[in-house]
Amino acid sequence: MGVLPELGLVRSDDLGRVLASVDAEHVPYAGGTELVPAMGLGLRRPAAVVDLKRVEALGRIAVDADAGAVEIGAAVTHRRIAEHPGVRRHLPVLARAAGRVGNARVRSTGTIGGNLCFAEPRSDLACVLIALQATSEVRSGRGARTLAVDELVIGAFETSLSADEILVSVTVPFEPAGMSYWKLQSYERPTLGVAVVVTEDRWEITVGAAVERPVRTVLAAGDSAGLDDFAAGLDIGADLCGPAEYKRSVLREHLRTVLETAP
Amino acid sequence: MTGQPEAAPVPDPARPPRRDAWDKVTGRARYASDAAMANMAHAAVVRADRAHACIVAINADEARRAPGVIGVITADDLGDLGRRFGHIVCDHPILAEDKVRYYGEPVAAVVAETPHEAADAAERVWVDYEDLEALTTAADALASETLIHEESYAGPERGFLGVKPKADTDNAAHRAELGWGDVDAALAAAEAVVETSAAFPLVYGYAMETYNALADWQPGGLHVVSTAQHPLMVRKELARIFSLPLAAVRVEVPYIGGGYGSKSYTKLEPLAAAASWATGRPVRVDTDVEGAMHTTRADGAHVTVRTGFDSEGRITARAIDIVFDTGAYADNSPLVLTKSVNRCFGPYRVPNLRVRGTAVYTNTTPASSYRGFGAPQGALAGEMNMDMAADRLGIDPTELRRRNLLEPGGTVISGKRGLDADLTADLDAVAAELDRHAGRGHEPGVRRGRAVAVTASDAGASPISTAQVRMHADGSVTLLTSSTEMGQGSRTALAQIVARQMGVAAAAVAVGQSDTLYTPFEWTTGASRTTTVVGLAVKAACEDLWRKLRAMAAESAGIDPDEATSGGGSIQVAGADLAPAAVIREWFGADAGEAVGIGVVRGHGETALLPPFWEIGAVGVEVAVDETTGEVTVEHLVTVGDVGHAIEPDLVKGQDLGAATQGLGIALWEEMVYEGEQLTNPNLIEYRVPRFTDMPRRITSVLAERGDGAGPYGAKGAGEGALNPVPAAVAAAVGRAVGVWPTELPLTPARVWALLRSAAETEAAGLAKPPTAAGGAAPSTVRGPAAE
Structure with a gap:
């Protein structure tokens, strides 16, 4: 059904008022690139949407050189992340990934918070942020809590947020040396995303898109058998992008190229 | 003297090159969706949620009581209106009667003051069904005793352009044949017989503007604004349904936001008009992409080609079987089938020919016209067959085509207009351009392949x-x-x-x-x-x-x-x-x-002679295949627009590029996927159309202007030609790159990966030689007969 149901709009620049409004029937809304199609398909039927875009705290990007981290507000668009000098300097892999999300229209309206909270498995940012061991700040009328992005995104279209909580920001440690992100994207969303951090003695690997939620593992450098086991053990799903064996084969080949044949 | 001035076109800097x-x-x-009428109401369509079922009961009481609702219309509410439409086979109910034949078929229309109210109320229409066997593939439908249509729609005065509804009742919507000579004897005597089978996917003719119609019925007259490509054909059907004189039916079509054949003939107009008739209000019916994919698609096809050759590589016979997946209603598919039969064997000298085509009803979205009109379906197997034959005979594929192409004026089909084109010159132009930019040297992890393909279509209607x-x-x-x-x-x-x-x-x-x-x-x-x-x-x-x-x-x-x-x-x-x-x-x-x-x-x-012209498709592609991911990149696309005379060259090139791009979509991406009874990808996120990033790395568009058309100044048509051979050319090029000939489209990365794997297994087992020279021998290399 292409016709959106009529629905209410709550709009405020005050975070407190926004938090007081959010519940199961009044859902947070920023770029709408995930929520609006879901409403169009009748999968989500909120009574009202609560606009987050006017809350200043949600739209900030702050580089904290002392802490070695960048804090990114939940309502920051992919495009701003991709273009922000501080992000590009300290988190170049994230900046590039954000610059290649979806299409130009999605990047200029879609947000990092919406991307994480919708928890679409075929996503780049969750994979990159989990690889970077980012944390998230979550708030509700009841208070605030901080948790790893790895604990925020817990399944396909599933987060650990309660209905009255919103994601306020993500804090991302500066990118370590030896990090890269590669994706296979033949369709509108990625088929497979692979983030790796290679150090002298460790291989850190995070796989997204082909699995329900990103999976991260750390292996001793050179542990090819461990790589085989990791790739073989992933619960990879089949969909219109291809069968699981295809995705697993591409993953294994990619890991071979970036890890085992690296100079 | 009555001569007309043949003044040169006057350049006019004050006007843009395109009027629109x-x-x-x-x-x-x-566009039609911008049209409004005073007192206009909106209809939402209640669609079947199963593929094949008897309708036991429709309960619309709750919907009728919903806010803003003016009326709910089912087949029972159509009074003495004509219940069905279909310009060839009158098999398509305006609203499903007694049973539904595909997932997404309109069962009821809810008319309300606003689109929101109509959509909300449409969810409160309850339909009880009794399921029937769902036949979602042509093979299943041909094998089953279950009938999708229990009655014949034959009768006096029925049919269109000599294409008549069948008198018997089985799951074939239409059959068509063409042939001459003694095919069996020629194949038996042939030096080599090469067989090719290929599956052409179910394709949705995506247009940015989806189907919509606004209708105002008043006593004695009907006014419709719609997205119809053929307003006069729609007028004729509406006049019959409403028992009105042609003059009393006004069909208005503003700009159409893309048609590609998918908007030919009647679509939503009878539904909007019937809703207006039932409610006394002007009624608009709109579709989103999902609704559009549940309205019309192109015919899917399984085509098998067997060609006999003599020792010089000359065709001695072709035997071709075409099976169309036509969906739940015939629409224009019987005519598409007859054209596919005319177009599948190529513009070659074929002394003995037998083509048998069957369009099969299935419990899927009805199929109809789509750019190319049966030509791409036939050419996929027909032209790939020429590449496979070239391999088998050890002849360069371009040279093999040259030996068989009809000369200008040659007879494609006896009794029809002679070939008004120089195909050898077109093919040579394609080959020269492909050669000129032939791929770089060896690149690890990448395989390259090149192929050409040629088609001729009896076009012009x-x-x-x-x-x-x-x-x-x-x-x-x-x-x-x-x-x-x-x-x-x-x-x-x-x-x-x-x-x-x-x-x-x-x-x-x-x-x-x-x-x-x-x-x-x-x-x-x-x-x-x-x-x-x-x-x-x-x-x-x-x-x-x-x-x-x-x-x-x-x-x-x-x-x-x-x-x-x-x-x-x-x-x-x-x-x-x-x-x-x-x-x-x-x-x-x-x-x-x-x-x-x-x-x-x-x-x-x-x-006087049909067709008004032969529409030529002559293309070449070079592809690169990533060995790890199976992704195909089109490195070079060459099109030759053999249009006789280009009145507006930029527009002709635009047609060629647009058509070829749609061909690339079919070759690499587009496919309506049914899982059980249901279409699983009725949206543009999962139904993948070509994008800018998919465009070939290099595009060469050549115009051949030889003044050999029957149109003004020697012009011939363009628009479909450059699509027709593209799926075949891409399939053959990928086959050469990978080492295994594809048997189905689209060649998605996962499918190409599977081909690569099967090639690797074959090579490892040393069982067979793969197609020659992955990206190797230039397909355009001219070898004289002495060198063979």
């Missing part, structure tokens, strides 16, 4: 067209035509013909288009016919206008009409050179009035 450019880039262009040109008192001209503008640029090209014929600037020509109340009869807008067939009608109207002007000038001067002549953009009377505008003013005795010319085309004179 300003309107479209500023967002001012009006029926040569029936009328046009009216009205010259005003200042010499400017209004052209009236019912040909529709769907982005192809017909307003621009037709205005250019008027400008040339009348010796006026293109900016002084207005085009009024597609409103059956005012514009004259047009058969269709499709089959790449507009420039050729409508162009001839426009040219004839201009000739008639000159005749009228000469008569007016002669009458004013008091001389015999034969004593007035025209030429060079003016009328000559008694040694004086008169501007046409002056002739009009003098005749009316005021600065007023106009002269009107009427042009008619019918199966007569230069359009």
Whole structure:
């Protein structure tokens, strides 16, 4: 059904008022690139949407050189992340990934918070942020809590947020040396995303898109058998992008190229 | 002397090259969905949620009580209206009667004051079904005892263009055959027989504008604004359904936001009109992409080609079987099938031929016309077969085609127009361009392949067209035509013909288009016919206008009409050179009035022989295949637009590139995927159409202008030609790159990966030699017979 149901709009620049409004029937809304199609398909039927875009705290990007981290507000668009000098300097892999999300229209309206909270498995940012061991700040009328992005995104279209909580920001440690992100994207969303951090003695690997939620593992450098086991053990799903064996084969080949044949 | 001025086109810097450019880039262009009528209501369609089932009961009480609802219409509410439509086979109910035949079929329409109210109430219509066996593939439908249609729709006066509904009842919607000679004997005697089978996917003819219709029924008349490519065909069906004279049915078609054949013939118009009839209000019916994918698609196909060759590589016989997956209703598929039968064997000398085609009803979205009209389906197996044969015979694939291509004037099908094209020259042009930019050297992890393909289609549809040109008192001209503008640029090209014929600037020509109340009869807008067939009608109207002007000038001067002549953009009377505008003013005795010319085309004179022209497709591609991911990159696309004469070269190139790009979509991405009874990808996130990033890395668009067409100035049509051979060329190029011939499209990364794996297994087992030279021998290498 292409016709959106009529629905209410709550709009405020005050975070407190926004938090007081959010519940199961009044859902947070920023770029709408995930929520609006879901409403169009009748999968989500909120009574009202609560606009987050006017809350200043949600739209900030702050580089904290002392802490070695960048804090990114939940309502920051992919495009701003991709273009922000501080992000590009300290988190170049994230900046590039954000610059290649979806299409130009999605990047200029879609947000990092919406991307994480919708928890679409075929996503780049969750994979990159989990690889970077980012944390998230979550708030509700009841208070605030901080948790790893790895604990925020817990399944396909599933987060650990309660209905009255919103994601306020993500804090991302500066990118370590030896990090890269590669994706296979033949369709509108990625088929497979692979983030790796290679150090002298460790291989850190995070796989997204082909699995329900990103999976991260750390292996001793050179542990090819461990790589085989990791790739073989992933619960990879089949969909219109291809069968699981295809995705697993591409993953294994990619890991071979970036890890085992690296100079 | 009655010669027309053949003035050169007048460059006009004040106008953009396209008449619709300003309107479209500023967002001012009006489409059917912009149309509104006073007191307009909105319908939401309740669609079947299963593929094949009897309707036990429809309960709409709750919906009728919902806010804003004016009425709920089911098949039972249609009174004495015609219940079904279908210009060939009248099998398509306006709303499902007794049973549903595909997932997404309209079962009821809820009419409400607003689209929201209609959509909300539509969810409160409850339908009880009793499931029947769902036959979602042609093979299943042919094998099953279950009938999708229990009755025959045959009868006197039924059918269209000699294509008649079948008298028997089985799951075949239509059968068609063509042939000559003794195929079995020729195959038995052949030096080599090469067989190819290929599956062509179910494709949705994606257009940015989805189907919509607005209808206002009032006693004694019906007014419809819709997205119809063929407004006069829709008018005819509506007149029958509502028992109205043709004149009482007005069909208006503003700009169409992309058609590609998918908007030909009748779609939502009867539903909107019936809803208006039932409620007394003007009613609009809209679709989103999902609704559009549940309205029409292209025919899927399984095609098997067997070709016999002699020792010199000459075709001795072709035997071809075509099975179409036509979906739940016939729509235009019987005609598409007959065209596929005519087009599948290629523009080759085929001394013995047998083609058998069957269009099969299935419990899926009904199929109909789509750009290429049966040609791409047939060419996929037919042209891949030539590549496989080239391999088998050890002959370069371009050379193998050269040995078999028909010469200009050659007979494709006996009794039809001779081939009005030089295919060898076209193919040589393709091969030369492919060669010129042949791929770089070896790149690890990447395999390359190149292929060419050629098609010829009996295009132009029926040569029936009328046009009216009205010259005003200042010499400017209004052209009236019912040909529709769907982005192809017909307003621009037709205005250019008027400008040339009348010796006026293109900016002084207005085009009024597609409103059956005012514009004259047009058969269709499709089959790449507009420039050729409508162009001839426009040219004839201009000739008639000159005749009228000469008569007016002669009458004013008091001389015999034969004593007035025209030429060079003016009328000559008694040694004086008169501007046409002056002739009009003098005749009316005021600065007023106009002269009107009427042009008619019918199966007569230069359009007596069918087809009006053969539409040529001649393309080449080079592809790169990533060995790890199976992703295919089109490195180079070459198209040759063999159009006789390009009236607007940029528009012709735009048609070729657009058509080829749709061909690439079919080759690499597009497929409606059914899982059980249900379409699993009814949206543009999962139904993948080509994007800018998919465009070939290099595109070479060549125009071949040999003046060999029957249209104005020797023109022939463009629009479909460059699509037809593309899926075949890509499949053959990927086959060469990978080492295994593909058997189904689209060649998605996962499918190509599977081909790579099977090639690796074959190579490892040393079982067979893969197709020659992955990206190796240039397909255009000319080898003389002595070198063979």
